[in-house]
Amino acid sequence: MKGLQRIGRSWLDVILPPQCPISGEVVGERGQIHPDVWSDVHFLDGAVCESCGVPFPYDPGEGAWCTSCLTYPPAYDQARAVMVYDDVSRGMVLSLKHGDRTDGLCTYAVWMARVGADLLRNADVIAPVPLHRSRLWIRRFNQSALLAGALAKEAAVPVVQDLLLRTRATPSQHGKNWKDRRTNVARAFRVNGRWQGHVSRSRVVLVDDVMTTGATVNACAKALKAAGVAHVNILTLARVVRPAHLPI
Numbered sequence: 001m002k003g004l005q006r007i008g009r010s011w012l013d014v015i016l017p018p019q020c021p022i023s024g025e026v027v028g029e030r031g032q033i034h035p036d037v038w039s040d041v042h043f044l045d046g047a048v049c050e051s052c053g054v055p056f057p058y059d060p061g062e063g064a065w066c067t068s069c070l071t072y073p074p075a076y077d078q079a080r081a082v083m084v085y086d087d088v089s090r091g092m093v094l095s096l097k098h099g100d101r102t103d104g105l106c107t108y109a110v111w112m113a114r115v116g117a118d119l120l121r122n123a124d125v126i127a128p129v130p131l132h133r134s135r136l137w138i139r140r141f142n143q144s145a146l147l148a149g150a151l152a153k154e155a156a157v158p159v160v161q162d163l164l165l166r167t168r169a170t171p172s173q174h175g176k177n178w179k180d181r182r183t184n185v186a187r188a189f190r191v192n193g194r195w196q197g198h199v200s201r202s203r204v205v206l207v208d209d210v211m212t213t214g215a216t217v218n219a220c221a222k223a224l225k226a227a228g229v230a231h232v233n234i235l236t237l238a239r240v241v242r243p244a245h246l247p248i
């Protein structure tokens with residue numbers, strides 16, 4: 001079977017040579033990032049807020065929280081992202097969103113497992129931020145579910161794709177400020193009835209593609225904690241970083 005898969009893949013590579021999921025240039029293996037692009041990826045591997053994972057322009061020492069988290073402590077425990085959401089990562093996220101280019105998934109999962117190693121170490125379950133049924137029907141793919149599945153495989157942690165349900169189709173968060181986003185997604189999520197009672201005192205890693213203001217993952221964390229989940233940690237591929245936060 002493995003041999004057949006290999007033959008199938010090599011034929012596929014002849015017809016459709018593996019492309020870099022970011023630049024589209026031909027690469028040696030599926031999911032590989034072209035060396036020219038590598039230096040353009042803005043990885044969040046420096047000092048970050050212990051709580052929300054926003055990068056600090058300087059290292060304030062271990063365990064420091066940003067002003068925003070100190071003022072409005074999030075409902076989740078910790079959030080970490082692989083990279084800054086910018087032109088480069090936008091291309092990755094969009095190709096996942098439209099489901100046409102999923103060959104980068106394995107690479108993204110390796111990156112997420114690395115940046116989230118501490119969060120995944122004692123995790124009981126990985127779950128994606130859900131899409132509402134109506135949006136899933138239009139788009140066919142939930143990119144967060146794709147990422148959650150790939151990460152679960154990489155980190156060897158069970159995944160429950162339907163742990164959370166989106167109870168109403170919220171208008172797009174696009175163009176909304178933090179306060180409006182928070183109102184928009186308030187009480188939009190609940191734990192699926194079939195998992196109620198199974199998650200109490202557990203540690204959940206919630207996966208999303210992009211963290212913008214954190215309003216969505218915060219609403220999800222509230223729903224999970226209301227169901228008795230002990231720890232909710234967030235892992236995303238990218239996160240929006242305001243210019244003031246960008247490391248020099």
Ligand SMILES: [Zn+2]
Binds near residue numbers: 049051068069
């Ligand atoms: Zn913070």
